[in-house]
Amino acid sequence: MQTRPPKPPPVPSLRSTGDLRERFAELEQVVGARSLAVAISDFETGTEFEFNGDRWFHAASTIKLAVLVGVYGAIHRGELLLQSRVHIRNRFLSAYDGSPYRVRGDRDANAEVHREIGRTLRVAELADSMITSSSNLATNLLLDLVGLDVLQRTLDSFGLEGIDLRRGVEDELAYQHGINNRVTAEGLVGLLRLIEEERAFSPALSRQMLDILHRQQFRSGIPAGLPREARVANKTGDISTVAHDAGLVYLPGRKPYAIAVLTEWEPTATGRSTTIAAASYLAYAALIADRADVE
Amino acid sequence: MSSSYQNAVFPLRLVDGRRLERRYRDVLLPGGTLCDHAGRARVLPRYFYEVTSWEQARATNLSRHFTVSEFIHTDVREAPALRVFPRYIPCATVLLAFALEQLREAVGTYVFIGANGGYCSPRHKGTGAASPHCWGTAANIYRIGDTYLDTPDTIRRFAALAHEVIPTVWTRPLGDQRALTDDHLHIDLGYVVSVPREAPGESYNLKLAGEPL
Numbered sequence: 001m002q003t004r005p006p007k008p009p010p011v012p013s014l015r016s017t018g019d020l021r022e023r024f025a026e027l028e029q030v031v032g033a034r035s036l037a038v039a040i041s042d043f044e045t046g047t048e049f050e051f052n053g054d055r056w057f058h059a060a061s062t063i064k065l066a067v068l069v070g071v072y073g074a075i076h077r078g079e080l081l082l083q084s085r086v087h088i089r090n091r092f093l094s095a096y097d098g099s100p101y102r103v104r105g106d107r108d109a110n111a112e113v114h115r116e117i118g119r120t121l122r123v124a125e126l127a128d129s130m131i132t133s134s135s136n137l138a139t140n141l142l143l144d145l146v147g148l149d150v151l152q153r154t155l156d157s158f159g160l161e162g163i164d165l166r167r168g169v170e171d172e173l174a175y176q177h178g179i180n181n182r183v184t185a186e187g188l189v190g191l192l193r194l195i196e197e198e199r200a201f202s203p204a205l206s207r208q209m210l211d212i213l214h215r216q217q218f219r220s221g222i223p224a225g226l227p228r229e230a231r232v233a234n235k236t237g238d239i240s241t242v243a244h245d246a247g248l249v250y251l252p253g254r255k256p257y258a259i260a261v262l263t264e265w266e267p268t269a270t271g272r273s274t275t276i277a278a279a280s281y282l283a284y285a286a287l288i289a290d291r292a293d294v295e
Numbered sequence: 296m297s298s299s300y301q302n303a304v305f306p307l308r309l310v311d312g313r314r315l316e317r318r319y320r321d322v323l324l325p326g327g328t329l330c331d332h333a334g335r336a337r338v339l340p341r342y343f344y345e346v347t348s349w350e351q352a353r354a355t356n357l358s359r360h361f362t363v364s365e366f367i368h369t370d371v372r373e374a375p376a377l378r379v380f381p382r383y384i385p386c387a388t389v390l391l392a393f394a395l396e397q398l399r400e401a402v403g404t405y406v407f408i409g410a411n412g413g414y415c416s417p418r419h420k421g422t423g424a425a426s427p428h429c430w431g432t433a434a435n436i437y438r439i440g441d442t443y444l445d446t447p448d449t450i451r452r453f454a455a456l457a458h459e460v461i462p463t464v465w466t467r468p469l470g471d472q473r474a475l476t477d478d479h480l481h482i483d484l485g486y487v488v489s490v491p492r493e494a495p496g497e498s499y500n501l502k503l504a505g506e507p508l
Contacts, residue, residue: 085410087369118443119368119410
């Protein structure tokens with residue numbers, strides 16, 4: 001069951017971005033988040049909006065969106081095939097000092113990949129698990145396979161800012177030494193734009209990535225703030241101090257918009273998903289109002 | 296031993312790696328040499344069995360409980376020419392299967408060889424200097440029965456058992472550094488090269504035979 005924001009606020013127009021900015025500032029204050037950032041890029045109106053859009057956050061699992069694009073870059077270059085088989089092994093080397101570490105099965109949202117240890121899965125299956133059920137093991141396997149440097153270079157080749165890929169998931173030693181994957185709301189929206197505009201290597205590969213994002217199982221963030229007819233291709237990220245969601249929103253009768261909502265919290269704070277859903281609603285309402293004004 | 300296995304004719308074709316197409320020779324390096332960690336030259340196998348399909352690999356036993364498929368399960372790190380059939384395994388892989396059979400009998404349950412844990416060509420991206428995996432004489436065992444070999448205790452326990460039942464076997468030492476193991480049991484028979492009696496070979500040439508003993 002989807003969580004919806006309790007009281008839909010009035011609909012501000014995006015033409016007065018100051019109003020929307022105030023709304024987000026108010027939301028940030030009311031929910032007690034340490035920080036809230038939102039970036040929106042609307043393909044229907046060409047509107048670009050950001051609220052703390054260039055503020056860096058710990059990426060949590062939203063970095064998997066960047067890994068997905070990097071993996072498809074390797075496919076585009078012919079280094080991998082979607083049907084290429086990958087040995088499932090739970091052993092990775094820390095970005096801090098090269099010491100080995102493992103992904104904890106009890107903390108991974110997807111146990112299926114762990115069950116395949118010793119055997120192989122296809123790149124397509126790992127990419128799907130990495131995004132739709134946020135498998136940490138699948139992510140690290142793909143990251144290992146393609147290589148951190150290669151992945152970051154692929155992202156850099158698009159001139160994207162706001163995506164800083166530095167290590168695998170659950171690399172606790174690197175985390176303790178401040179080596180973290182970081183994103184900005186604008187960076188994530190930039191990635192989503194690449195996919196929606198079919199500039200991520202080729203139209204066919206972009207559509208394949210979009211199909212994976214559409215199969216997302218975690219729907220309590222951006223999708224929960226939208227009407228039922230909305231389709232969302234999204235990727236969430238959630239650890240003790242941050243909760244994020246970034247996605248492409250498809251509404252009937254209009255082109256989609258890309259939105260990223262990044263939040264930072266005290267570890268004991270509650271109401272994270274509801275806040276993201278509320279921010280999603282504010283953006284939706286503003287964009288729809290904007291369209292109504294045009295018509 | 297089942298009667299069907301006893302009576303079966305070994306179905307894999309023996310091939311001289313030096314007479315294979317170039318794309319296979321380039322990755323199998325038949326009869327070539329690899330340099331081990333100590334700088335010693337190790338001569339690679341020249342004779343291989345040809346595996347024409349996954350179905351054949353699944354249906355062909357190298358020993359009572361081990362099929363060919365368990366020794367050729369590699370991933371994208373294997374050379375492209377060997378990711379499709381026909382595939383090739385060094386003839387000594389049969390000896391490894393026999394050795395593993397001893398372990399299988401001692402533990403009384405399934406012994407699982409991991410992906411990339413059987414035969415890997417010298418061009419496999421995961422093989423280090425003169426890895427015995429390139430001889431088809433090494434196996435990475437990640438699971439025995441329901442026990443995953445990912446703790447020092449389990450690896451140590453089964454390594455001891457392997458030494459007990461396969462007297463000359465080498466097991467990789469425990470540890471989390473390079474060339475050590477902490478998530479599987481690596482066992483190998485060393486740089487064993489098997490030349491079946493029907494292998495073609497070259498004509499005897501006294502000049503090439505070296506000094507008489």
